[in-house]
Amino acid sequence: MLPPMSTTDPAEGEADTPRVAEARRRAAQRGHRQSARMHLALWVVMALTAGFAVPGRPRLAFTGEGLGISLALAGCLVPLSLAALDREPRSQVGTAVLPLILGVSGNALAVLRPTLLMEIPVAAAVAMLFARLRPRTALFLAAPLVMAIAVITTASAPSGISLQAGLSSVLLCVVLGASYVFSRQARLGRDRTELLLAELEDSREAEARAAAVAERARIARELHDVLAQSLSALSVQLEGARKLAERDHVDPALHRLIVRGGELTREGLSEARRAVAALRGDDVPTLDQLTALVDRCRRDLGLPIALSVTGEPRQLTAEANLALYRGAQEALTNAARYAPGSPTDVLLRYTAEGTTLTVTDHGRPAFRRADEDAAPGSADGDVANGDGTGSGPRSTSGPGEGGEAAVRVWTGGGNGLRGMRERIERVGGRTHAGPMGRGWSVRMEIPG
Structure with missing residues (x-):
């Protein structure tokens, strides 16, 4: 599988918020879809290469000139099949090996058996390099392969169209390489944009929560400084009134009202304290x-x-x-x-x-x-x-x-x-x- 380039280090996703995690998930899905399209293209290239190389003379063989053609064809088909079946990301060195083998074998096959569209394996190798590696590294490795196929197609083409044949092979390689560079950069740009938007939304929510916490803290201070203090003073006064009522043996109905007023005051004070704790964000x-x-x-x-x-x-x-x-x-x-x-x-x-x-x-x-x-x-x-x-x-x-x-x-x-x-x-x-x-x-x- 073509390793989709991540927009951030994987370790950075350990404490992702749900929104950021969803953005990373969509980015990974887009990378997998791009890899799947590349794999399908590799199978098509493999079929075209075999279809143009197997017929004709000299035939494939295990001796003589046929042996060279067989080895060159195998050098094209095996890397193509391995790349199409690969599902695990590789290192840059391992990632570059298969396209280089494919490119060298494609040039050898073009020398031993010049056919129509003989530059297809080399163009596929160039596309794989630009799809798997960073553009500068891919350009450094692809340039010799492109120059070689240009020289081979120019030499093997009829004298009247040799220059056009060489230029067409170069153009095919350049178009395929550039298309994969631009498609990958577009995908990575979209991934970064979605990730930044998710982080921006999280930042806005965090800012709103911080503002709400600050406002709740202000209201909690007001409750504590005004309501709770007033209720505490009222509770003390009512308790004093209850004791005076008991001492002076006032009407029982009045005594019950004073006692009930004290209860209500204590309940209100308890509720105010819980409201202050909730507003301050204390554990509930x-x-x-x-x-x-x-x-x-x-x-x-x-x-x-x-x-x-x-x-x-x-x-x-x-x-x-x-x-x-x-x-x-x-x-x-x-x-x-x-x-x-x-x-x-x-x-x-x-x-x-x-x-x-x-x-x-x-x-x-x-x-x-x-x-x-x-x-x-x-x-x-x-x-x-x-x-x-x-x-x-x-x-x-x-x-x-x-x-x-x-x-x-x-x-x-x-x-x-x-x-x-x-x-x-x-x-x-x-x-x-x-x-x-x-x-x-x-x-x-x-x-x-």
Whole structure:
């Protein structure tokens, strides 16, 4: 095979982007197609050489003058067949050997058996040199072959057309050599252009990503310096108000409002901190960390959790990973808040249809309202959460004060079950939540 010249060093492709890799792949395909056309041309040259050289006299033989013709013909046909069958790139020295043998044998055959188109083997050798080697090297090796066939055709032609015969043989060699030089240069130029365009597109995307990262960092700083600081101060003030309310034995309804305001403030602060981390490009949790999440829930929230994973794990997008992880975190937090100590099952299933994460607790009826139903506006069991705080349709009764303190630390949904549903829907999934026996079940599905 004719070795297609690469536009860059092969080692440079080790860390190629997909766009650059695709450009290199198309360049390689064009090189292979050009080589295939050259191989077809070599088979045609071999047929023409044999067709013009075999007939006539003296006949091919193993003795006398016929032996010389046989050796010269073999010197033409063998390199042509080897070059047409070759599929591996060679060194420049190895690449030049076959065309030189072909050119020398073609000149010898033209001397021993002058025939019509006797310059074809030499012209093919010149074309192979220019197709396989750099133009300057090819010119240095092809010049003697062309001069030799010009002298031979001039000497063997009738006196009236000897000069024209010599010039025609030179012209044939020059045209074939030049055509292969120009075709190869055109291919390499197109390869370089596509590669440069791919690198330019990658550079533009990298520049756009850098600008987006800088803008996100600016927004993160604003959130941290303004919103997070304000929420922190508000949380401190509300905590002070709660203690004053407990000391002065204020109306229980007012006390509950102050406590709930403190919870909302802490949840908002936690959400702001996560938003700042996301904007700064910090690592976001994935399903690979689900086991660690369950372990922390067992330790910090006192939940007896059983984790099961079935099916062949698949690679999910970062958004899908984060949505499922946050959904599991929210569901486990709610289980600890509304059914403290209840056995809880976490099932992660990978199927051909998609990925499903189910969190089911077995419930504590004393902490549930008798009229616990989905909030208005939900459909097909989708989660609906009226206040967006994570309480969902469940009762506001909960565990004791110590357990509530642990849950306050863990509460991280920000927008609770509604936020869970919105996260899942943004990645094309669905969320279902509702009673299951004496307990509560949350199922998150992401297709694909």
